[in-house]
Structure formats: C-alpha cells, structure tokens
Amino acid sequence: MTIAAVAELAPGARTPISVAGGFAVASTLPLVWRREYLRPVAAVALSAFAASLLTGQEVLVTSVLAALYTLYALTRQMPRQSAGALAVGSLVTVAVVYLATDTLGDVPWPAAVVAVLAAIGLGDARRTVEHAGRTEAAAEERNNETLTRLNAVQREQAVMRERARIARELHDVVAHSVSMIAVQAETAPYTMDNLSPEAREGYTEIARTAREALVEMRRLLGVLRADAGAEAESAPQPRLDRLPELVDQHQGAGGRADLVVQGRPRALSTTVELSAYRIVQEALTNARRHAPGADVHIELTYLPDRLAVRVRDEGAEGRTLVLNRPDAPGRTAVLEPGNGPSGGGHGLLGMKERATMLGGRFSAGPAESGGFVVEAELPLTREEPARDPAARDSGTSR
Structure with a gap:
C-alpha cells in the first residue's frame, strides 16, 4: 500500500520527501505492525490521514483504503461500546x-459517511462472528470434556460391575475349597490314631478358622450382590468340559463354530477353567452380535505353564445380513461395555478383567486375514501339575 501511495504521487512530480509524501507514508506504512501494536498503529495512520485532509493535501485512493481498513481492523478488536465511540x-x-x-x-x-460507517460496521460484524465462533468452540470443548469424564465414569462403573460379577463366580470355587479344609480338619482327629493333644488342638483351630473364613466370604458376597444389584445364581460354575455344550448352543442360535484342542488336556484349577470358559462364551456372544452367521474357530492349547485361548470369527463379508437395513454390510466390531441388544457381561472388558485377574495376557482386534480375533493366555497356578516336571512326564498330579 505504501508503494501504491508513492506511485499515486508520481504523476504530480511529488516524492515521498514532500509533505504529501510524508502523510501518504505515515498513513500506510505503520500497518505493517498492525498485528502486534494495533492501537498505536491505528492512532498514527488515522491521525496522518486526517492531517492530510485538514491541510488540503490531494486525496489518494490508497490512503483512503488504508484509513478505511484501519477503522475495520480497529473495530474488529474493540468491544461494541468502544466501536460506537x-x-x-x-x-x-x-x-x-x-x-x-x-x-x-x-x-x-x-x-463519505456511508464508507466510514460501512468499515466500522464490517469490523463489528466480524468481531461478533469471531466471538460467536470462540464461544461455540469453548462450549464444544466443555461438552467434550464432560463426555470424556462421563465415559470414564461409565467405564469405571462397568469395570466394578464386571469385577463384582467375577468375584461372585469365584466365591463358589473358593468356598468349596475352604469347606473341604474345614471338613478334613474336623474329621482328622477321628480318622487318625495316636494324635497328640497339640495336634488335635491344631486341627480344631484350622477348622474354626476355615468356618470363620466361610462366614466372612458370605458377607462379602452379600455386599457385592447389593452393590451390583444382581440376582443370586444357582447354577454350578462351568468348566472346560462344558465347552462342547457352548459350541452346540452357538450353532443352535444360527452360528457356525468348531473347537480344536491342542496339547494334552488335563485338569486345571477351577479358576483358570472358569475364566477360559467365560472368555470363549463372551467371544461367541460378540461374534453373534456383530458377525452373525460367520464361521468361528475356537482353539484351546494346553502349554506347560499356561492355557492359551484363541477365538477368531471370519467376519460377515460376502453374506446377506439383516441388520438395520437389508443392504447393510457385515462387519466385525468391538463389543464395548454396555453395547449390544442383551444384558449380561461387558464383552471385551470382562475378558480382559478375567485374564488380568490371573496375571495373564489378553488382546483383541481385527485379524490379518479378516474378521476379529480374541486371544488370551492364562498362567497356571503353582499347584498345577504342569509346574512339576515329574508330574508332566508321568501325567499325574500331586
């Protein structure tokens, strides 16, 4: 703009060194620093333009445009009351x-009046639009933060409910073991001869402690049920020998699944078998919800120190599915907490909690060959025969 103003002075044989040139430069060149020092720049530019008019200097188009732009930029940064002044x-x-x-x-x-008011009005309108945009962005950010906190709370609640559900299932397992301890300790004095008084007293103390532990476990279970609002379950806790039933149920619901067992099957702890069963159950439920009709492959691998579980569905690509619309493409999706048409567990969240509880590893995601794969490795407890080389060689347990 400064160069354009100097060019306007050239036909009149005037140079920037003249009075007119000084006013032209003073009303345009300061705009270079308008972003950093808007108000001082506006004061200099507008004062120079007004002085050029009052001293009778020739009106330059460039200087007029610079003055109007200065009014626009200044109003854009001012509150409405200041813009009116x-x-x-x-x-x-x-x-x-x-x-x-x-x-x-x-x-x-x-x-002239219209030009001045138009420049100031455009600046005020621009300021209003920018303020509205900033307000909307701030509101959206607050909403996102609220949603993030809400999702975190919901996820935490889902984790607590799933842990309570797992604890209720494990209660029966632990209670059975503690009951066996109490019964054996109480019957030992009657089945073993020549026990010393100290030994009898020790067995009595073991039985008493086991009974007290059972009472405390029942109280804890009552608290968990009250917190989760769950009904009492009367069915026995499932183990791996019921996996064929689970596969049959999946096939009866319209799915297709096959079960492959690798390694030498052996009796594991009830906790490990229960966790493996529930992981397979949740994976099959996930497949029915998000890839109905897809082939599901279940692999159960007995390793020396752990039990590996792998469930992969092949997705529903290429199949005619009836979901929300007749032409909806089939896809395998991650089952998030609370999603799905029916209640029960919390899908992947529950599987992860079960594997983590045993100190194992869990992963889930799209398979390289298509579909969705769930993998879990459940370490065996120290009491497992697999941890004793002699027991592994002979196939017996201690």
Missing part, C-alpha cells in the same frame, strides 16, 4: 473536514 469520532472528523476545507469537495458527504 469510534464511529462518532470518525463522523465528527469527516464533518470538520467538510466544513473547514474543500479537500473532499469532489466526494459527496453521504458517500
């Missing part, structure tokens, strides 16, 4: 110029 001051300056000089004699005064 600026408009009044600008109109007074225009009136003084028309009354005191003939500099703007070729420009009708209504046109």
Whole structure:
C-alpha cells in the first residue's frame, strides 16, 4: 500500500520527501505492525490521514483504503461500546473536514459517511462472528470434556460391575475349597490314631478358622450382590468340559463354530477353567452380535505353564445380513461395555478383567486375514501339575 501511495504521487512530480509524501507514508506504512501494536498503529495512520485532509493535501485512493481498513481492523478488536465511540469520532472528523476545507469537495458527504460507517460496521460484524465462533468452540470443548469424564465414569462403573460379577463366580470355587479344609480338619482327629493333644488342638483351630473364613466370604458376597444389584445364581460354575455344550448352543442360535484342542488336556484349577470358559462364551456372544452367521474357530492349547485361548470369527463379508437395513454390510466390531441388544457381561472388558485377574495376557482386534480375533493366555497356578516336571512326564498330579 505504501508503494501504491508513492506511485499515486508520481504523476504530480511529488516524492515521498514532500509533505504529501510524508502523510501518504505515515498513513500506510505503520500497518505493517498492525498485528502486534494495533492501537498505536491505528492512532498514527488515522491521525496522518486526517492531517492530510485538514491541510488540503490531494486525496489518494490508497490512503483512503488504508484509513478505511484501519477503522475495520480497529473495530474488529474493540468491544461494541468502544466501536460506537469510534464511529462518532470518525463522523465528527469527516464533518470538520467538510466544513473547514474543500479537500473532499469532489466526494459527496453521504458517500463519505456511508464508507466510514460501512468499515466500522464490517469490523463489528466480524468481531461478533469471531466471538460467536470462540464461544461455540469453548462450549464444544466443555461438552467434550464432560463426555470424556462421563465415559470414564461409565467405564469405571462397568469395570466394578464386571469385577463384582467375577468375584461372585469365584466365591463358589473358593468356598468349596475352604469347606473341604474345614471338613478334613474336623474329621482328622477321628480318622487318625495316636494324635497328640497339640495336634488335635491344631486341627480344631484350622477348622474354626476355615468356618470363620466361610462366614466372612458370605458377607462379602452379600455386599457385592447389593452393590451390583444382581440376582443370586444357582447354577454350578462351568468348566472346560462344558465347552462342547457352548459350541452346540452357538450353532443352535444360527452360528457356525468348531473347537480344536491342542496339547494334552488335563485338569486345571477351577479358576483358570472358569475364566477360559467365560472368555470363549463372551467371544461367541460378540461374534453373534456383530458377525452373525460367520464361521468361528475356537482353539484351546494346553502349554506347560499356561492355557492359551484363541477365538477368531471370519467376519460377515460376502453374506446377506439383516441388520438395520437389508443392504447393510457385515462387519466385525468391538463389543464395548454396555453395547449390544442383551444384558449380561461387558464383552471385551470382562475378558480382559478375567485374564488380568490371573496375571495373564489378553488382546483383541481385527485379524490379518479378516474378521476379529480374541486371544488370551492364562498362567497356571503353582499347584498345577504342569509346574512339576515329574508330574508332566508321568501325567499325574500331586
């Protein structure tokens, strides 16, 4: 703009060193620093332009555009009350110029008034739009933060419910073991001869402690059921020998599944078998919900120190599915907590909790060959025969 102003002075054989050139440069060049020092720049530029008009200098188009742009930029950064004061001051300056000089004699005064008000009005409108945008962005950010916190709370609640559900299942397992301890300790004095009084007292203390532990476990279970709002379950806890039944149920519901067992099957702890069963059960439920009709492959691998579980569905690509619409493409999806048409567990969250409880590893995601795969490795407890080399060689347990 400064170069354009100097070019406008050239036909009149005037240079930037002249008075007119000084006013032209002063009203345009300071705009270079408008972003950093808007108010001082606006004061210099507008004062130079007003002084050029009052001293009768030739009106330059570039200087007029620079003044109008300065009014626009200044109003854009001002509150509305200050913008009104600026408009009044600008109109007074225009009136003084028309009354005191003939500099703007070729420009009708209504046109000058409209130009000034238009520049100030555009700046105020731009400020309003930007303020509304910032307000909307801030509101959206607050909503996102609220949703994030809500999701975190819901996930935490889902984790607590799933842990309570697992604890209720494990209660029967632990209670059975503690009951066996109590019964054996109580019957030992009657089945073993020549026990010393100290030994009898020790067995009695073991039985008493086991009974007290059972009472405390029942109280804990009552608290868990009250917190989770769950009904008592009367069915026995399933083990791996019931996996064929689970596969048959899946096939009866319209799915297709096959079970492959690798390694030498052996009796594991009830906790490990229960966790493996529930992981397979949740994986099959996930497949029915998100890939109905897809082939599901279940692999159970007995390793020396752990039990590996792998469930992979092949997805529903290429199949005609009836979901939300007749032409909906089949896909395998991650079952998030609370999703799905029916209640029960919490899908992948529950599987992960079960594997983590045993100190194992869990992973789930899209398979390389298509579909969805769930993998879990459940370490065996120290009491497992697999941890004793002699027991592994002979196939017996201690």
